[in-house]
Structures are given as structure tokens and as C-alpha cells.
Amino acid sequence: MNMFSQRRNVEQVELGAELAPRFDADGLIPAIVVDGVTNAILMLGYMNAQALEQTIVTRQAHFWSRSRKALWRKGEHSGFAQTVERMLIDDDQDAVILHVRVDGPGSCHVGFRSCFYREVDLDQQSRDTPIRLNRSEPAPAFDAGTVYAGLPNPTQV
Amino acid sequence: MNMFSQRRNVEQVELGAELAPRFDADGLIPAIVVDGVTNAILMLGYMNAQALEQTIVTRQAHFWSRSRKALWRKGEHSGFAQTVERMLIDDDQDAVILHVRVDGPGSCHVGFRSCFYREVDLDQQSRDTPIRLNRSEPAPAFDAGTVYAGLPNPTQV
Numbered sequence: 001m002n003m004f005s006q007r008r009n010v011e012q013v014e015l016g017a018e019l020a021p022r023f024d025a026d027g028l029i030p031a032i033v034v035d036g037v038t039n040a041i042l043m044l045g046y047m048n049a050q051a052l053e054q055t056i057v058t059r060q061a062h063f064w065s066r067s068r069k070a071l072w073r074k075g076e077h078s079g080f081a082q083t084v085e086r087m088l089i090d091d092d093q094d095a096v097i098l099h100v101r102v103d104g105p106g107s108c109h110v111g112f113r114s115c116f117y118r119e120v121d122l123d124q125q126s127r128d129t130p131i132r133l134n135r136s137e138p139a140p141a142f143d144a145g146t147v148y149a150g151l152p153n154p155t156q157v
Numbered sequence: 158m159n160m161f162s163q164r165r166n167v168e169q170v171e172l173g174a175e176l177a178p179r180f181d182a183d184g185l186i187p188a189i190v191v192d193g194v195t196n197a198i199l200m201l202g203y204m205n206a207q208a209l210e211q212t213i214v215t216r217q218a219h220f221w222s223r224s225r226k227a228l229w230r231k232g233e234h235s236g237f238a239q240t241v242e243r244m245l246i247d248d249d250q251d252a253v254i255l256h257v258r259v260d261g262p263g264s265c266h267v268g269f270r271s272c273f274y275r276e277v278d279l280d281q282q283s284r285d286t287p288i289r290l291n292r293s294e295p296a297p298a299f300d301a302g303t304v305y306a307g308l309p310n311p312t313q314v
Contacts, residue, residue, distance in 0.1 A: 003288045007314050019288035039196045044252040087277040091267045092312040095201040110248045120244040131160045131176035155249040
């Protein structure tokens with residue numbers, strides 16, 4: 001596998017034309033997933049080197065499931081795959097953006113279109129008041145109980 | 158400090174109206190920063206509890222600098238502050254989005270408007286070919302050498 005270049009110096013990483021990603025101590029790089037049509041941010045996933053490679057080669061979004069500790073093609077359970085239309089990388093090459101076409105009603109394991117379906121109420125600005133969340137997506141886009149039947153919930157308390 | 162609620166169970170975290178963020182093993186939560194005018198993703202930063210609290214209370218974006226190991230108000234060196242207009246949180250409350258107004262020409266320490274100024278060339282789909290990057294922002298928006306004079310470069314090789 002020679003898709004990724006070695007990281008040699010700051011100038012190469014920041015201004016070069018080589019893909020030289022930096023994976024964190026757990027071997028992961030965060031991937032921000034954006035709906036290519038609406039520009040809405042759908043989710044933040046994590047990729048190991050294999051997931052990043054598979055995503056580029058197949059143009060289907062792959063991630064590393066931190067809860068299941070397994071490579072995971074988005075949509076393999078739900079059918080709601082993400083086809084990658086564009087991929088961007090940041091200055092120090094430790095984060096990527098995927099612009100995707102979602103083949104289904106949503107990308108969130110709770111059933112919403114986007115994982116970011118709640119907004120923080122910024123009008124409560126006291127350090128001693130519990131901050132509230134408001135629903136920014138009024139209702140789920142699909143029935144997660146049916147779509148993900150039999151699978152463990154990835155949310156960790 | 159009572160702004161954050163305790164995480165009690167999956168239903169509360171996913172469907173509740175309490176802000177109950179999950180910080181990772183390093184005490185951090187990733188924050189995706191979006192330009193409130195253009196909808197472009199500007200950067201991915203990391204917040205500790207204090208940075209998240211300060212961001213909500215002051216509506217000025219604060220982060221934890223992983224390279225300097227210090228709380229950091231965006232713009233404290235450059236003057237290019239980020240005023241937070243909206244904040245969203247995801248299903249398991251371990252990632253946030255900030256919609257900001259940038260008081261300056263850019264948000265990237267290399268001098269570009271966005272940290273994501275390069276696009277991965279997805280047409281090279283061989284596992285044995287080094288992947289190339291193309292510049293999606295043609296030129297820097299400001300002179301980083303002047304704006305960040307005397308500061309260490311946060312990029313780690």
C-alpha cells in the first residue's frame with residue numbers, strides 16, 4: 001500500500017501536494033461528512049488507515065467503529081451508503097472532509113438525517129445554569145429500531 | 158460550574174434536552190467550525206470542558222491547543238476572532254459544530270481562509286499510486302508569517 005506519503009517536514013505537510021495523513025495515538029483520523037446537495041454536516045466519523053484507503057479506492061465512505069472495534073462501510077447494515085464526491089484535507093493533514101451523496105433518508109443511528117439534530121441554547125449564559133438543547137430537526141427521518149434491529153447501540157454513556 | 162449535565166443513560170444522551178457532553182480520554186471534544194455566511198467548514202478544533210464553557214458564556218470560540226497545551230481564544234494572537242452564532246451537538250454528544258462569524262480574513266494558521274484548502278485527487282484509485290492533493294483555495298488570504306510572528310508552528314510532523 002503506497003497511497004500515503006511519508007511525513008517528512010512541515011512545509012511538505014502544509015503546502016505540498018502529497019497525501020500524508022497523520023493518524024492519532026489510536027491510529028485514527030476524524031472525517032467530517034457533509035451532504036453534497038444540502039451542504040449540511042451529517043456526522044463526524046473516524047477512519048483508520050484501512051478505512052481511509054478503502055474510501056478512496058471504492059468512493060464509498062468507510063470508517064472505524066470505535067464501539068465495535070471494526071472496519072465499517074457506511075450503509076452495510078442500514079443500506080444508507082455514502083458515495084464520496086469530494087474529499088478535502090486540512091493544513092496539518094490530521095482531519096478530512098467528505099462530500100457525499102447519501103443513498104437513503106439519513107446518516108444518524110438514532111434515525112435523524114444528520115447526527116447534529118440538536119442545537120445548544122446559547123441564551124443561557126450563566127455558569128450555574130444547566131444548558132438546554134433544542135431540537136433542530138423536528139422528527140426522525142427513518143425508524144432506527146427497524147433499520148438497525150439487532151445491533152448494539154454505539155452510544156456510550 | 159453546573160452548565161453540563163451528568164450522563165445518566167443512552168436515552169437522556171441521545172434524545173434529551175440536557176447538554177451532557179462526552180470528553181475523550183484526553184478530556185477533549187472535537188469542534189467543527191463553520192463559516193455562518195458561506196457555510197464553508199473552516200477548521201476542526203478541540204475543546205476541553207473549560208474551552209466549551211468559555212465559548213458558551215462569551216460566545217467567542219475557545220479551544221484547547223494540543224501543541225501548546227493551553228486554553229486558547231481563537232484570535233488572541235491573530236485578532237481574527239470567531240463569534241459563535243449557533244452551536245449544534247451530535248447524537249452521543251461527543252462532537253459539536255460552531256457556526257461563526259469570523260472577524261478577519263481567515264481561520265488557518267498557514268494563512269488560508271479555511272484549513273481545508275486542499276482536495277484529495279480521487280481519480281487515482283490504485284493502492285500502489287501515491288495520492289495527490291490539488292489546491293482548492295488558490296492563494297492565502299493573509300500573510301501568516303506576519304500575523305503569527307514569533308509563535309511556534311502547531312503542525313507536528
